[in-house]
Amino acid sequence: MSFNVLKHELVPEHDLLPEEEVQKVLAKFRITRDQLPKIKTSDAAIKVLENVYGHPIQEGSVIKIVRKSETAELFVAYRLVIGG
Structure with missing residues (x-):
């Protein structure tokens, strides 16, 4: 990819969450990954x-x-990566 969309002023910061942090988020919100x-x-x-x-x-x-x-x-949001 020749253009880094994450550097655009209208695109929010994205980062890969480590698995132990994922578990904390799921527990905090009492939800499953799905x-x-x-x-x-x-x-x-x-x-x-x-x-x-x-x-x-x-x-x-x-x-x-x-x-x-x-x-x-x-505002912090979380997204599950799926195929496609």
């Missing part, structure tokens, strides 16, 4: 993260997305 919103492996942000980490982002991984918010300063 209840998280989804993001496809074909998403441009996932492709950039693969270049950053130097390996494919596996299905079942969780991505942390941090958005700037006018009311809450920062």
